[in-house]
Amino acid sequence: MKLAFCTVAPVKLVLFLVISINFNNSPVSANFFPNITSIPHSLIPNTTIWESFHNLTGCHKGVKSQGLPKLKKYFQFFGYLNNSYTNFSDDFDEYLESAVKSYQLNFNLNVTGQLDAPTLNHIVLPRCGNADIVNGTSIMRSGKSPNTYSANSTIHTVAHYSFFPDRPRWPPGTTQLTYAFLPENQLSDAVKGVFSRAFERWSEVTAFTFVETASFYDADLKIAFFGGDHGDGEPFDGVMGTLAHAFAPPAGRFHLDGDENWVIDGNFLGAAASVAAVDLESVAVHEIGHLLGLGHSSVEEAIMYPTISSSTRKVELANDDIMGIQELYGSNQNYNGSGQTLTPIGERDTSGAPRLDNLWGSGIVLVLGLLFFG
Template sequence: MAARVSLLLRALPLLLWGGLDAQLSERRGQELRREAEAFLEKYGYLSEQVPKDLTAARFGNAIREFQRVSQLPISGVLDPATLRQMTRPRCGVADTDGQAAWTKRVSALFAGRRAKMRRKKRFAKQGSKWYKQHLSYRLVNWPQHLPEPAVRGAVRAAFQLWSNVSALEFWEAPATVPADIRLTFFQGDHNDGLGNAFDGPGGALAHAFLPRRGEAHFDRDERWSLSRRRRGRNLFVVLAHEIGHTLGLRHSPAPRALMAPYYKRLGRDALLSWDDVLAVQGLYGKPQGGSVAIQLPGKLFTDFEAWDPHRPQGRRPEIQGPKYCHSSFDAITVEPRPLQERWAGLPPHIEAAAVSLDSGDFYFFKGSRCWRFRGPKPVWGSPQLCRAGGLPRHPDAALFFPPLGRLILFKGARYYVLARDGLQVEPYYPRGLKDWGGVPEEVSGALPRPDGSVIFFRDDHYWRLDQARLQATASGRWAAELPWMGCWHANSGGALF
């Protein structure tokens, strides 16, 4: 984010041999203090613009706060250890409010559930969290010297790290649709202001913005590494840390926290500290079914390049199969197939599709418009406005449900039953999705199967519904567990958790 404290770097060898007064001139001492003041202001320890007559007391208090967050002996003096800490590569996000949020979390541990509920309300300020739990992301680019599959694997694992301990779920958005969170590598000044310009190896390695903007930026010129056999900064740790910021998490002063200002080292200890888990659960709640993967050790994430499917290392079979096996899809009808190949005239990014098992006609939905095809030919001369019949705009999925002989649309937490051969919602609908026991919200597709079940899809997961009981009886990853999807080799040996 900021230029490195170059004067401090030059002064360190001298400081290690003696005290500030003994080895440096008064002028050099003044330069070091100005550099330290700029650092403390940049990272939130001097909240107002540094005045020329900054008092020694205020400067000392800022030093003490920095030493407390950095786990240094608290002296209030600009000693060699404090100067050395200021020169270490770190996150470019300011440390503002981190201590206060940490204090609230610690208090909640001892004050019980009521205090925890009050803390949750205070913590969720406007713009500091996402008001949804299903988020998309995009990796815009990556360092040229790292293989793309390894970087994508590290990104996927970094998001999974947070979803394992919270109610959040993430999916990688296709390049043609907007994404909630964007990860980009930049060089130098990249229109974030001169204070956020990257400066090559060292200094600030990355910075991120809270949920209102949903971006994380990384220094493209840094010596990044995703392999234990290479020297360089571990990109996975930096990715996981900056993603935490995009979710609304501040820096933590807790020992060994992933969200500490200075990036955690991978080792045998748990990758997330108790404070990291409390922070993300305070914003988004616990995962359904309880937390299952809090104690993931860092040693699991030391060699992403070994997972590169394009390198013949024998550890992972090469990923094969259609392109959709390695991404998500918008809608599904009878079989996985690009829509425009069969139904000419359909726009891209259809949001829902279904086939009537009575007439064999195909129905497609996008926004407030709908299309009907008999075979490859349209039944209607032009798309219809289906809003007039009470249908929802931008439906999540469509399904022909054999027991009713009707089309059903799903949108969020509700579903709509359509009249036979028409675009009119039946009376007494919509109803709540709880009627479909265990089917999640925001599904991307639904498909009746010959065995009498219905398969619901969302991202890389599926849910199998018993039609008679209207109850989900199984779930899993569709690419790896549903052979008729044609993805026999997808995810082979690639599961991270």
């Protein structure tokens, strides 16, 4: 017992040093804008990080193309090519064909193994970098039988929610999680309020409550904006591309790319899809799902769907999200399971779709960054 007692302080010190190094490599003052019209034209790029993939349209097994090495890295980092794969040549081989087919299957595209226009249009979308396939197993199409029934739903539905390998979750009996923001980011109350609303989306369908605390290193959930390589092996890549990443329980780390054009008010009505703007709450709701233990979903309407278009707001939990989180933790006793949209009290809905009195609406992190363009 004496030996165990004597080792506590050094272990805490080492952990503190590791965490300090990890979280303070490159904190940034992120780009926040009250609305989309306030984004300076100079901050809107002419092209996105993966736009060059469009040049690969029509490629298939047996052809050669100069752009294929970068695409192979894309597929490897999102799990579609095994980590042992090393043939980053211009050859479209059978392994790349298999990766393309798996990607098409996960995203409900026509499974051809060829880089057709619909597939490439989807690949270039901004997304969460959490891998879709882990250790060779897809975590998007979870293998559940059709007509899965949830006691909290009035309908039978196909479930495509997923969990991290081994289903990590917060310990049984946990009902409150604290969260904090990296002090160096110096976030305004308006920005912090966006995260508060995002947390409320999940607390309305579970027994969790989320409480902000000033102690960043003691918080269960640690939220930080970084630029580029920030010490966790997942460097950010600038405007668009990967937007954020979060770690499974109990790690609690939630990182966002400070170089994005983050919009606070979520009003994208009339905005061109080509404008490089990202709704902060949409990304926050998605990544909180990862913090709680959810993986990606193949249901495009779900919050846990991996991609989101620019200038798009998507904050309402879909039935697939609710079924997944309640399988892990059970339901909020006040949630009636009626399929209603749960909009936090006092919030203005700006999803861009007409609200029909609380009907359900529709739903980014391994990063490629320097590996593609460094």
